Amino acid sequence: MIVRFIQLLVFVQLVRGDYHWPSPLIDQLEGLLYEGKQEGLPDRVVDLLAQLNGCIPQDNNGSTAAEWIRFAYHDMATHNIDDGTGGLDNSINVGGDLEAAMFDFIDFPNKYLFYSDVTAIGVVLATVGCGGPVVALRGGRIDASSAGPPGVPTPDQSLDDFIESFRKQGFTQEEMIALVACGHTVGGVHNPDFPTLVPPGNIQFEDNIVLFDGTPQFDNAIVTQYLDGTTDDLLVIGANGNSTLSSDLRVFSSDGNVTMQSLASPENFASTCATLLGRMIDTVPSNVTLTDGIQPLPVKVAGVQLAPGQDDTLVLNLTLRLLSNTARQVTLHWADRDSTTCASGTCSASPTNSALVTTPLVGALGLSPIKYTFSTPIADTSIGTFWFEVDGQVENNGGSGYAIEQDRVLFVPGRSTLGASFTIVAAVRNDSVPSRVYINPYQRDTIVIRTASVNLTLDASIPPAAGYNFYSGSVFAQDFTFDLFAEIDGMIYEEEFRDTHWIPSEFS
Numbered sequence: 001m002i003v004r005f006i007q008l009l010v011f012v013q014l015v016r017g018d019y020h021w022p023s024p025l026i027d028q029l030e031g032l033l034y035e036g037k038q039e040g041l042p043d044r045v046v047d048l049l050a051q052l053n054g055c056i057p058q059d060n061n062g063s064t065a066a067e068w069i070r071f072a073y074h075d076m077a078t079h080n081i082d083d084g085t086g087g088l089d090n091s092i093n094v095g096g097d098l099e100a101a102m103f104d105f106i107d108f109p110n111k112y113l114f115y116s117d118v119t120a121i122g123v124v125l126a127t128v129g130c131g132g133p134v135v136a137l138r139g140g141r142i143d144a145s146s147a148g149p150p151g152v153p154t155p156d157q158s159l160d161d162f163i164e165s166f167r168k169q170g171f172t173q174e175e176m177i178a179l180v181a182c183g184h185t186v187g188g189v190h191n192p193d194f195p196t197l198v199p200p201g202n203i204q205f206e207d208n209i210v211l212f213d214g215t216p217q218f219d220n221a222i223v224t225q226y227l228d229g230t231t232d233d234l235l236v237i238g239a240n241g242n243s244t245l246s247s248d249l250r251v252f253s254s255d256g257n258v259t260m261q262s263l264a265s266p267e268n269f270a271s272t273c274a275t276l277l278g279r280m281i282d283t284v285p286s287n288v289t290l291t292d293g294i295q296p297l298p299v300k301v302a303g304v305q306l307a308p309g310q311d312d313t314l315v316l317n318l319t320l321r322l323l324s325n326t327a328r329q330v331t332l333h334w335a336d337r338d339s340t341t342c343a344s345g346t347c348s349a350s351p352t353n354s355a356l357v358t359t360p361l362v363g364a365l366g367l368s369p370i371k372y373t374f375s376t377p378i379a380d381t382s383i384g385t386f387w388f389e390v391d392g393q394v395e396n397n398g399g400s401g402y403a404i405e406q407d408r409v410l411f412v413p414g415r416s417t418l419g420a421s422f423t424i425v426a427a428v429r430n431d432s433v434p435s436r437v438y439i440n441p442y443q444r445d446t447i448v449i450r451t452a453s454v455n456l457t458l459d460a461s462i463p464p465a466a467g468y469n470f471y472s473g474s475v476f477a478q479d480f481t482f483d484l485f486a487e488i489d490g491m492i493y494e495e496e497f498r499d500t501h502w503i504p505s506e507f508s
């Protein structure tokens, strides 16, 4: 309890920072971290936490907390402190179970958010989801374009090899002992991978896993059972008296058990693991600069979309998330673009919906966030800025309001369709004829790359509405994000991809 309280104080102090909406990378990281989801993600991947599936030890075809933690360690293990190369950069070359962990993250990378940041979030969510401490997250990892050198220790190696591997990764011998204990408090050894250690038929869980410490939770049973001689950790006790694969024994006992004894305190175990797992995910190539810690935003705006609706009006959609659910009156206000009808915020709307955000991480931080959904028709003109009033207090993005920079060209998610291909519909104001309407797609393979522009053409099958004409174009339905452009009278107008409500999915 005391540990939690101190954590919370530190958090609240750091909360405001220099944040200003929109900050696409921060916004996406914050959403995935604290809510486990992003606005409007396709159904199959609505929720990163749903893929994690709690802290269940069964191998549900690759969504266990243990696999996410191990996956991140393996990716990071390529770091070489001597020349600054490698680290958490998606250069992992994996097979087997870890491929499944990789697949869990596959829908999330986009123009702003790289795979390796999602991998890092996976460690934070898996740790706290198993009852472990809150690991701090920074963002801005950059994916490597090719696989890194193999760097992962194997259990048959010598103690000297382990010490050298961890030194290269940036950890002392004591830190190595603690980090291995922090990793091996979850998950276990799998029969398909180590049949000599886990004989077939020795089934504790699906996939023949023998847990390292008998508990699926992130706790220090891995330490206490080791010290009192009751451990089931196959990397300590070996098989049939053969200690070749007893890597945990070699590591844990390498300083005469001093470090393990210090970790017998649950508080020390939790704080040591929070620090070391944080350093593990922050181990990146030396030419990558990470952001500050991603704190929960007190006022979080997401999923902002202005577009012609079905009945000849413009519609504004967005969500507002607050960190506590105590507000009684929450109102959206806006000023129209030419400041005539809605000049002084006289135009307003109430939420259409609200839902509590309950994730292990916000629970551990003592927060009870609530998310309001707004979907409001806009009268005759368009919106220039919007802001909120929460129980009489104005929330206006630090003074400037939340700006809708332009309304000449707008993506229309409600009319875009996903089938064998993705048909993108854009609305262009009917007071001029654009010389070109197009998208620049960012496609995801192993990394996210910009690909060739695709033109959209006037679509006569969609009747003009709300002062807009509609343009459409079809793109092969691979996972990608895009920015939308219109050239009008020699000017280029852009609606930029920002958050994931624009992402189609080949799986939905």
Ligand code: HEM
Binding pocket: 064, 065, 066, 067, 069, 070, 073, 097, 153, 154, 155, 156, 162, 179, 180, 182, 183, 184, 186, 187, 188, 189, 190, 191, 193, 194, 209, 235, 247, 251
């Ligand atoms: C000397 C260094 C290490 C060695 C030799 C080692 C070895 C192993 C082995 C042999 C397994 C069983 C894998 C399987 O059956 O498929 C395993 C599992 C695991 N390792 Fe390590 N490991 C080391 C360090 C670490 C570190 C530093 C972490 C993370 C902080 C970590 C996290 C995990 C996790 C979470 C699992 C369980 C995976 C699951 O149940 O699916 N390991 N490790």
Ligand SMILES: *[C@@H]1O[C@H](CO)[C@@H](O)[C@H](O)[C@H]1NC(C)=O
Binding pocket: 060, 061
């Ligand atoms: C998991 O894998 C097994 C064996 O490959 C398969 O029979 C089962 O349907 C899979 N379960 C899920 C939830 O995908």
Ligand SMILES: *[C@@H]1O[C@H](CO)[C@@H](O)[C@H](O)[C@H]1NC(C)=O
Binding pocket: 156, 196, 242, 243, 244, 245
């Ligand atoms: C001990 O285990 C290792 C790794 O599985 C194996 O290579 C070795 O032959 C075994 N030694 C004995 C004496 O069984």
Ligand SMILES: *[C@@H]1O[C@H](CO)[C@@H](O)[C@H](O)[C@H]1NC(C)=O
Binding pocket: 226, 227, 228, 229, 253, 256, 257
């Ligand atoms: C460390 O602890 C292990 C497990 O209890 C024990 O087998 C070993 O003898 C201890 N080593 C030392 C140097 O105390």
Ligand SMILES: *[C@@H]1O[C@H](CO)[C@@H](O)[C@H](O)[C@H]1NC(C)=O
Binding pocket: 142, 285, 287, 288
């Ligand atoms: C960092 O350096 C590596 C190796 O020289 C290079 O491949 C990579 O593109 C660089 N990354 C950045 C973000 O500069």
Ligand SMILES: *[C@@H]1O[C@H](CO)[C@@H](O)[C@H](O)[C@H]1NC(C)=O
Binding pocket: 305, 306, 307, 308, 309, 315, 316, 317, 375, 413, 414, 415
């Ligand atoms: C607003 O949200 C509603 C409900 O999800 C959806 O049907 C509609 O297409 C959205 N409109 C815009 C402009 O995004």
Ligand SMILES: *[C@@H]1O[C@H](CO)[C@@H](O)[C@H](O)[C@H]1NC(C)=O
Binding pocket: 435, 436, 453, 454, 455
């Ligand atoms: C898209 O439109 C531009 C301008 O009209 C044209 O120059 C370009 O060739 C078109 N691209 C494709 C792929 O058709």
Ligand SMILES: *[C@@H]1O[C@H](CO)[C@@H](O)[C@H](O)[C@H]1NC(C)=O
Binding pocket: 430, 431, 465, 466, 467, 468
């Ligand atoms: C543009 O749309 C508005 C509103 O639907 C309509 O009144 C106007 O006639 C349209 N202008 C043109 C040039 O089509």
